[in-house]
Amino acid sequence: MKKSILAAICAACLLITGCGGGENAPKPKENAKIGVITHLTASETEYNDIMSKLEKSYRPSKVSLDATYKYFDRMSEMQLALESEKIDILSTYQSVADYMLQNSSDKEILPTNKNLSDSFCFALRKGDTALKNDLNKAIKEMSADGTLSRLSKEYIIEIKNGYEPPAVKIAKIEGAETIKIAVTGDLPPFDMISADGTPTGFSTAVLEEISKRIGKNIEIISIDSGARASILTSKGADVVFWVAVPKDSTLIPSEIDKPSEIDVTDPYYHDNIVHIIKK
Numbered sequence: 001m002k003k004s005i006l007a008a009i010c011a012a013c014l015l016i017t018g019c020g021g022g023e024n025a026p027k028p029k030e031n032a033k034i035g036v037i038t039h040l041t042a043s044e045t046e047y048n049d050i051m052s053k054l055e056k057s058y059r060p061s062k063v064s065l066d067a068t069y070k071y072f073d074r075m076s077e078m079q080l081a082l083e084s085e086k087i088d089i090l091s092t093y094q095s096v097a098d099y100m101l102q103n104s105s106d107k108e109i110l111p112t113n114k115n116l117s118d119s120f121c122f123a124l125r126k127g128d129t130a131l132k133n134d135l136n137k138a139i140k141e142m143s144a145d146g147t148l149s150r151l152s153k154e155y156i157i158e159i160k161n162g163y164e165p166p167a168v169k170i171a172k173i174e175g176a177e178t179i180k181i182a183v184t185g186d187l188p189p190f191d192m193i194s195a196d197g198t199p200t201g202f203s204t205a206v207l208e209e210i211s212k213r214i215g216k217n218i219e220i221i222s223i224d225s226g227a228r229a230s231i232l233t234s235k236g237a238d239v240v241f242w243v244a245v246p247k248d249s250t251l252i253p254s255e256i257d258k259p260s261e262i263d264v265t266d267p268y269y270h271d272n273i274v275h276i277i278k279k
Contacts, residue, residue, distance in 0.1 A: 033067075033069075033070055034068065034088065036070070037078070040262070044070070047071070051067065052067075073225050074184070075092070075184075078090055089276065091273060091274075092276065096188065099156075100276065101276070107279060108277060109276055118247065118271060119267035120190075120243075120267055120271070121243050121244075122243070123242075123263070123264050124239050124265070125263065128263070131239070135239075135265045151202060152202060155205050165192065165202065167198045168200055168207075169208070170208045170211055172217055173215060173216070173217050178218070178219050180221055180238050181239045183240075183241050184223060185222040191242070202269075204220070206268060
């Protein structure tokens with residue numbers, strides 16, 4: 001990638017990555033395009049407005065750049081956009097980036113000295129209090145007894161280069177109620193649907209454990225990220241797995257990814273936001 005483009009990208013990511021700051025920061029001319037996964041509630045225009053205001057607050061006065069954020073419903077589509085240079089940056093999570101770059105020698109993560117983090121939660125309709133309480137109880141137990149730590153190690157941290165996380169089979173509980181849980185299946189190693197249609201990855205492993213602890217059968221529905229809110233409000237699913245909530249609401253509004261009619265559980269995972277570029 002040309003040095004001028006890289007300079008533009010660093011400046012565009014100043015708020016999140018801390019790259020490009022200081023008196024000697026370059027003066028880029030290019031408008032960096034940053035790909036992000038579609039949010040539940042904020043439109044692409046609203047998200048660009050939020051990020052533009054934050055950039056103006058944090059970037060050096062000598063740097064003049066307006067980054068443009070483009071929504072993608074699927075991670076695979078965003079990867080293709082980066083490959084074809086329709087976007088300059090792919091914004092994702094550290095665990096996803098590590099998995100993505102295992103077999104990619106032409107991409108890298110922008111260096112960082114400032115991190116923003118998201119908390120991963122279940123989303124469900126407001127008023128489903130009993131279900132929310134069941135999920136929160138299971139999350140609390142799994143955190144306390146080390147289950148969440150064990151699953152993240154097995155399905156995220158220790159995935160070897162070139163290998164996919166192991167398949168997960170969610171056992172049926174005879175006579176139990178079934179709840180429908182929507183997952184994107186397109187955010188490895190979190191949400192994954194293998195070539196034969198089998199759910200796998202960290203999220204599915206968590207759901208298998210959740211099913212046992214709350215005593216309910218789980219039916220997994222695969223959806224695009226952009227359909228997460230509508231499938232809840234239309235009652236096509238009872239739960240969406242996952243929704244991201246910013247850990248620091250002083251920088252990013254905590255309600256950015258939570259429509260008013262939707263509630264969220266306690267977090268079951270946290271991860272830093274990182275940015276991937278082509279070398």
